[in-house]
Amino acid sequence: MKTVIQTYNERPKHTVRNIFISVFLLFLIIWSSPVLSLPDAFSAGMAIAKNIAKAFFNPQWDNIFTTSVDGVPFLMFETIGIAVLGTLLGALLAIPFAFLTARTIVGKFNVIGNTIITTIRSFPFFLTALMFIRVSGPGPMTGVLTIGVLSIGMISKLYIEIIEDIDPGILQSLDALGATRYQKIRYGILPQLFANIISVVIYRFEINVKNATILGIVAAGGIGFTLNVAMNAGRWRDAAAALWGIIFVVVLIDYFSTKIRKKLING
Amino acid sequence: MIEFKNVGKTYPNGVVALKNVSLKIEPGEFVAIIGLSGAGKSTLIRLVNKMTDVTEGSIVVEKLNIPSLKGKALRHYRRKVGMVFQSFNLINRTSVINNVLAARVPDMNPISSVFGFFSKKDKLIALEALHKVGILEKAYIRADQLSGGQQQRVALARTLAQNPSIILADEPVASLDPITANQIMSDFERINKNENITILVNMHHVDLALKYAQRVIGINEGEIVYDGSTSDITENLLKTIYGRELTDEDIMFKDK
Amino acid sequence: MKTLCSKISNYIKTLIKRNQIHRTAILKDGTSITRPFSYSLISMIITLSIFMFFWNLIVSAFFKRFGVGTFFSNFSNFFTIIKRMVLEVNWSYFNNVLGPMADTIRIAVIGTIVGSLIAIPFSILASQNIMGKSKVPTIIKFFLSIIRTFPILVYALILSYIFGYGPFVGVLATIIFTFGIITKMMYEIIETTDMGAFIAIEATGATKLQAFSAAVVPQIMGRFYSIVLYNFEINLRASAILGFVNAGGIGRIMNDQMALQRYGDVALMVLALLFVVIIVQNISQYLRKRLS
Numbered sequence: 149m150k151t152v153i154q155t156y157n158e159r160p161k162h163t164v165r166n167i168f169i170s171v172f173l174l175f176l177i178i179w180s181s182p183v184l185s186l187p188d189a190f191s192a193g194m195a196i197a198k199n200i201a202k203a204f205f206n207p208q209w210d211n212i213f214t215t216s217v218d219g220v221p222f223l224m225f226e227t228i229g230i231a232v233l234g235t236l237l238g239a240l241l242a243i244p245f246a247f248l249t250a251r252t253i254v255g256k257f258n259v260i261g262n263t264i265i266t267t268i269r270s271f272p273f274f275l276t277a278l279m280f281i282r283v284s285g286p287g288p289m290t291g292v293l294t295i296g297v298l299s300i301g302m303i304s305k306l307y308i309e310i311i312e313d314i315d316p317g318i319l320q321s322l323d324a325l326g327a328t329r330y331q332k333i334r335y336g337i338l339p340q341l342f343a344n345i346i347s348v349v350i351y352r353f354e355i356n357v358k359n360a361t362i363l364g365i366v367a368a369g370g371i372g373f374t375l376n377v378a379m380n381a382g383r384w385r386d387a388a389a390a391l392w393g394i395i396f397v398v399v400l401i402d403y404f405s406t407k408i409r410k411k412l413i414n415g
Numbered sequence: 416m417i418e419f420k421n422v423g424k425t426y427p428n429g430v431v432a433l434k435n436v437s438l439k440i441e442p443g444e445f446v447a448i449i450g451l452s453g454a455g456k457s458t459l460i461r462l463v464n465k466m467t468d469v470t471e472g473s474i475v476v477e478k479l480n481i482p483s484l485k486g487k488a489l490r491h492y493r494r495k496v497g498m499v500f501q502s503f504n505l506i507n508r509t510s511v512i513n514n515v516l517a518a519r520v521p522d523m524n525p526i527s528s529v530f531g532f533f534s535k536k537d538k539l540i541a542l543e544a545l546h547k548v549g550i551l552e553k554a555y556i557r558a559d560q561l562s563g564g565q566q567q568r569v570a571l572a573r574t575l576a577q578n579p580s581i582i583l584a585d586e587p588v589a590s591l592d593p594i595t596a597n598q599i600m601s602d603f604e605r606i607n608k609n610e611n612i613t614i615l616v617n618m619h620h621v622d623l624a625l626k627y628a629q630r631v632i633g634i635n636e637g638e639i640v641y642d643g644s645t646s647d648i649t650e651n652l653l654k655t656i657y658g659r660e661l662t663d664e665d666i667m668f669k670d671k
Numbered sequence: 672m673k674t675l676c677s678k679i680s681n682y683i684k685t686l687i688k689r690n691q692i693h694r695t696a697i698l699k700d701g702t703s704i705t706r707p708f709s710y711s712l713i714s715m716i717i718t719l720s721i722f723m724f725f726w727n728l729i730v731s732a733f734f735k736r737f738g739v740g741t742f743f744s745n746f747s748n749f750f751t752i753i754k755r756m757v758l759e760v761n762w763s764y765f766n767n768v769l770g771p772m773a774d775t776i777r778i779a780v781i782g783t784i785v786g787s788l789i790a791i792p793f794s795i796l797a798s799q800n801i802m803g804k805s806k807v808p809t810i811i812k813f814f815l816s817i818i819r820t821f822p823i824l825v826y827a828l829i830l831s832y833i834f835g836y837g838p839f840v841g842v843l844a845t846i847i848f849t850f851g852i853i854t855k856m857m858y859e860i861i862e863t864t865d866m867g868a869f870i871a872i873e874a875t876g877a878t879k880l881q882a883f884s885a886a887v888v889p890q891i892m893g894r895f896y897s898i899v900l901y902n903f904e905i906n907l908r909a910s911a912i913l914g915f916v917n918a919g920g921i922g923r924i925m926n927d928q929m930a931l932q933r934y935g936d937v938a939l940m941v942l943a944l945l946f947v948v949i950i951v952q953n954i955s956q957y958l959r960k961r962l963s
């Protein structure tokens with residue numbers, strides 16, 4: 149029998165580890181602290197903050213209740229459109245990446261595909277947008293292309309998971325009843341994956357709507373352009389109208405997206 | 416008629432699964448194949464619809480030389496040979512009726528098959544098949560929400576919907592409880608009698624085989640050691656088939 | 672008016688009835704079975720019309736204005752940029768990258784740490800199972816969902832007009848953004864932890880806070896660290912673009928060099944970023960695996 153004291157003394161101790169972690173964190177924080185220095189031009193800030201806050205609760209109503217092409221409703225439609233088309237484009241572009249990266253298909257060569265996917269994911273998407281502006285100029289088309297490329301990583305990851313665990317039994321049973329290769333994919337694989345794919349694509353769409361709201365900052369279409377210009381000009385009430393547009397759309401899409409995804413998964 | 420002539424099967428890894436197997440099965444027979452695990456039961460059954468290729472001998476079904484079938488001809492032949500698996504192999508996340516309708520897909524025209532538009536006739540065939548196995552009321556429920564026995568019935572209905580003249584079943588009741596297993600076996604029995612479909616079923620459990628089949632083929636290490644009527648089976652014959660005394664595991668109802 | 676209404680409702684009723692007859696199948700032995708109403712066709716039509724609507728709004732409109740041909744021939748510009756990025760990597764630009772890259776990491780570090788510290792009390796206050804019947808969780812959850820509607824860049828944009836340009840704005844934006852996500856993730860975890868121990872300790876006369884730290888904290892600590900690490904990864908990627916609205920970090924010079932078409936410089940920055948992201952990602956994944 150061990151005595152109480154012995155047991156107490158033999159308790160698991162992480163002293164060394166904890167000290168190491170604390171020192172490391174402390175070092176990180178000290179090293180990072182320069183970013184906490186307040187910028188010089190702060191004096192006017194408080195007044196601006198007050199104006200912005202005031203404008204937020206009294207936005208430019210004329211911009212909200214209008215159908216003109218520079219009004220908030222139209223621009224929000226454009227933003228959603230960028231997200232919708234961009235997500236679909238991403239879902240298409242992801243297919244070849246997935247097949248080139250699925251372990252069950254390319255074996256160890258999936259390193260190559262993985263590297264490409266990581267590169268695309270870490271590539272700042274404003275850069276992608278600036279590159280596509282040379283293709284389709286300023287405007288929502290550039291936004292669609294950017295969002296499409298931006299979505300490749302997440303969606304191809306989903307496809308890879310799916311490819312890697314397809315149930316071979318179902319393929320066998322379709323084989324046994326005389327189905328062709330195409331029919332096996334159409335009726336054996338797709339119905340099983342459909343709910344999964346749709347649910348991830350919708351989730352990605354939700355993320356993409358948020359991304360699409362800021363693409364306008366680099367002139368790639370959507371509400372962001374108006375927001376940026378209005379803020380630049382100090383037209384806080386116009387900016388506030390755009391912000392309310394974003395809140396309205398994102399909350400609405402969040403709500404429906406969650407609902408649909410729940411339904412898809414639970415059947 | 417199914418005819419095996421001196422059939423042998425050696426897998427690429429050198430395992431000899433079947434040796435010199437010859438047999439004839441007449442249309443409308445209900446045959447159970449019994450034997451120990453690894454005896455070659457699955458191999459034998461999978462040779463019939465060419466899920467596995469022979470390495471020696473010949474297999475003739477309804478005047479067709481099975482080993483030479485390829486591509487379209489093979490698919491066409493497989494339409495007439497239904498297969499039921501131990502693991503049901505249903506398409507999850509899809510309704511029961513869509514699972515059964517999958518059996519109609521190879522006969523559909525290409526355009527409807529792309530969009531999944533099934534004709535009224537196909538839908539009725541599928542519903543009739545579900546009715547025959549007694550789960551019509553589950554038609555519009557998702558397949559993965561059914562019990563194991565119900566799922567095996569869906570698989571059986573899927574096979575019926577292809578209107579086969581032969582049904583192959585590889586241990587169809589091995590993952591079911593005794594009562595459900597008996598129900599499924601009597602489904603097979605009824606289908607065999609009413610539709611006059613030849614049934615070839617692999618079994619692990621001797622008692623079920625003896626209860627439902629008319630004829631038993633016993634296999635031991637790839638060779639047929641018994642082939643005859645169910646009623647002629649004796650304790651001694653079972654010992655040759657199994658190469659040992661029967662244990663509780665070989666029998667589904669222990670009190671028997 | 673009334674007759675019109677009843678006419679319409681009658682019409683709808685007959686439609687439903689007809690549809691029901693259409694959905695009913697009668698088998699050979701007379702048994703009938705009715706297929707439940709399926710929304711799949713309706714949702715297919717809705718999806719397709721949404722797609723067509725946006726296609727017309729954006730893609731068709733674009734092609735009408737600029738032509739399909741120019742679009743595809745312009746793609747050579749895109750590939751030229753990629754080609755130049757790959758071939759002209761400017762290693763001598765490294766010294767110019769070091770400072771902004773360090774700022775990017777610093778913004779992510781401080782933003783993540785402060786944001787997650789603030790998230791702790793709020794995630795407790797937002798957990799209905801800890802707060803009992805109080806209304807506080809509902810209110811906090813409402814504000815959280817508003818906070819989470821804006822991407823980090825919108826915060827950076829707004830804050831840059833208040834605090835001026837520089838990394839401080841980036842830190843603030845990251846803090847708000849991190850706070851929004853982590854609080855949500857944490858209250859979801861807290862609300863699904865086993866409450867048995869909490870109730871037992873509360874019954875001994877401990878306060879809610881004491882019971883929480885004794886019974887709930889040990890259960891969720893690992894998950895918390897893992898969420899913080901995961902958010903650090905996100906924040907690192909996000910803070911790389913903060914500079915596009917002058918909120919500090921590498922994005923600012925990225926934007927500048929891109930405008931000057933110095934693709935070799937941009938390529939080096941992308942490589943530096945990739946290097947840091949991959950290292951952080953691997954460390955974080957390793958730690959998260961150990962935590963779970």
Ligand SMILES: Nc1ncnc2c1ncn2[C@@H]1O[C@H](COP(=O)(O)OP(=O)(O)OP(=O)(O)O)[C@@H](O)[C@H]1O
Nearest residue numbers: 426427428430432451452453454455456457458459
């Ligand atoms: N695809 C294969 N490749 C190589 N060897 C195989 C293959 N399939 C089966 N075998 C071998 O062939 C022999 C017979 O196998 P088979 O599956 O026909 O047995 P079984 O009687 O169905 O057994 P069980 O009752 O366990 O299903 C076994 O030794 C098995 O290991």
Ligand SMILES: [Mg+2]
Nearest residue numbers: 456457458585
């Ligand atoms: Mg077997």
